[in-house]
Amino acid sequence: MDKLIVEGGIALRGTVRISGAKNAALPLIAATLLAPGRHRLGNVPNLRDTRTFLKLMENLGVRHERQEDVLIIDSTNLRSAEAPYDLVKTMRASVLVLGPLLARMGKAKVSLPGGCAIGARPINFHITGLEKLGATCRLEHGYVDAEIDGRLQGDTVYFDIPTVTGTENLLMAAVLAEGTTILKNAAREPEIANLIDMLTGMGARIEGRNTDRLTIHGVDVLRPADCDIIPDRIEAGTYLIAIAATGGEGTVTHCNPAHLPSLLEKLRLAGLIVDEGESTISVRWPQAKPRALKSVDIKTMPFPGYPTDLQAQFMALMALSADICVITETIFENRFMHVAELQRMGAGIRIDGHSCVINGHGMNGLSGAQVMATDLRASSSLVIAGLAASGRTEISRIYHLERGYENLVEKLTGLGARVWKEQE
Numbered sequence: 001m002d003k004l005i006v007e008g009g010i011a012l013r014g015t016v017r018i019s020g021a022k023n024a025a026l027p028l029i030a031a032t033l034l035a036p037g038r039h040r041l042g043n044v045p046n047l048r049d050t051r052t053f054l055k056l057m058e059n060l061g062v063r064h065e066r067q068e069d070v071l072i073i074d075s076t077n078l079r080s081a082e083a084p085y086d087l088v089k090t091m092r093a094s095v096l097v098l099g100p101l102l103a104r105m106g107k108a109k110v111s112l113p114g115g116c117a118i119g120a121r122p123i124n125f126h127i128t129g130l131e132k133l134g135a136t137c138r139l140e141h142g143y144v145d146a147e148i149d150g151r152l153q154g155d156t157v158y159f160d161i162p163t164v165t166g167t168e169n170l171l172m173a174a175v176l177a178e179g180t181t182i183l184k185n186a187a188r189e190p191e192i193a194n195l196i197d198m199l200t201g202m203g204a205r206i207e208g209r210n211t212d213r214l215t216i217h218g219v220d221v222l223r224p225a226d227c228d229i230i231p232d233r234i235e236a237g238t239y240l241i242a243i244a245a246t247g248g249e250g251t252v253t254h255c256n257p258a259h260l261p262s263l264l265e266k267l268r269l270a271g272l273i274v275d276e277g278e279s280t281i282s283v284r285w286p287q288a289k290p291r292a293l294k295s296v297d298i299k300t301m302p303f304p305g306y307p308t309d310l311q312a313q314f315m316a317l318m319a320l321s322a323d324i325c326v327i328t329e330t331i332f333e334n335r336f337m338h339v340a341e342l343q344r345m346g347a348g349i350r351i352d353g354h355s356c357v358i359n360g361h362g363m364n365g366l367s368g369a370q371v372m373a374t375d376l377r378a379s380s381s382l383v384i385a386g387l388a389a390s391g392r393t394e395i396s397r398i399y400h401l402e403r404g405y406e407n408l409v410e411k412l413t414g415l416g417a418r419v420w421k422e423q424e
């Protein structure tokens with residue numbers, strides 16, 4: 001197993017190109033199940049999670065070729081409708097094949113993912129939504145076994161909580177249903193708009209893009225897709241926070257500033273200067289010294305609120321602030337696994353229920369230590385802390401990082417960081 005070594009204390013400077021979004025690539029790959037033929041997806045990141053998802057697709061009979069960031073996916077010959085435990089347990093997003101398999105094949109058998117490092121993460125809204133459209137779902141032997149008699153039937157589905165992959169699953173099921181489906185309290189993340197654009201290009205009829213009420217008029221058949229993945233807003237946010245945390249100055253390119261409204265505002269409130277271009281975001285410190293970061297509260301919320309996937313990274317930044325702030329996690333019940341590791345680096349953080357009180361120790365407040373990555377975003381907060389800390393940080397279990405950050409070491413090195421992988 002590899003570990004990541006970070007020699008901290010260097011201000012990051014320069015530009016970094018953002019890759020396609022993991023959380024858009026996965027549903028878009030799943031959506032190719034809806035229409036037989038050769039699909040083209042552009043700007044697809046080459047990550048552990050996209051590779052795992054393609055392995056799952058291969059298991060179903062879907063072939064693919066990759067030419068740089070373009071994936072050609074041929075979903076003509078489906079031979080299975082089953083997502084086995086071995087694949088689902090390594091990546092919860094495998095559940096995204098449930099809706100499209102049911103719509104195309106009339107049946108789907110998908111392993112229940114089980115708990116994960118950030119919370120219980122049930123899929124009950126996916127299942128009750130599909131049942132509302134006429135599917136029969138049985139939970140047996142750890143699997144959801146779903147089938148339909150004929151076609152799915154359009155209906156109204158109300159989500160108690162705006163669920164991202166739940167909305168995506170229901171969208172993919174409803175596009176081939178008979179009649180009209182209305183999804184109420186749907187999630188509004190930019191990745192969902194990306195999926196809607198792909199489905200529309202395939203011939204689906206969907207109204208309400210970027211709103212919490214989606215109306216889907218079912219069609220009889222869809223055609224193969226040709227669509228680009230949107231930039232990864234979480235990757236972009238992670239680099240902006242890293243640049244800020246190291247006292248640096250830099251620009252993320254090939255991104256969409258409109259996808260990061262809350263983070264950019266929070267960085268400004270913390271005292272940083274943030275400039276938005278059409279597809280670039282720059283962050284820098286004001287001239288005045290000594291540098292003091294203002295403490296800023298955050299509360300995670302569904303989009304356009306502050307993203308839970310950038311909570312851990314902002315906490316690392318706030319550990320360097322000059323005062324006290326509160327970070328509240330409202331999406332997942334157990335997303336503070338990074339706290340104990342950040343504490344090992346000297347961070348003043350106290351967990352209080354769903355909130356953390358961060359007592360910032362200033363820009364020189366962290367010191368390098370041996371820490372352990374526990375999930376994808378927790379790991380990136382440790383990288384940020386390591387970059388800002390004095391001395392050497394060793395982060396073990398970095399396969400978590402490889403799930404969601406393309407060429408992390410190369411990109412950080414390009415910004416001047418001293419960071420490399422070593423075998424444990």
Ligand code: EPU
Pocket residue numbers: 023026093119120121122123124125126127161162163164165166187308309331332333376377404
């Ligand atoms: N929930 C339920 N029942 C359901 C579905 C969701 O109770 O049937 C709850 C969840 O437990 C959670 C809340 O609803 O408390 C919202 O979860 P959501 O379903 O939106 O999360 P997800 O779709 O499983 C996606 C991303 C996550 C991201 C969340 C929130 C993908 C593949 N994953 O997960 O990304 O944190 O939305 O924005 O899109 C990551 O990239 O590191 C990551 C975890």
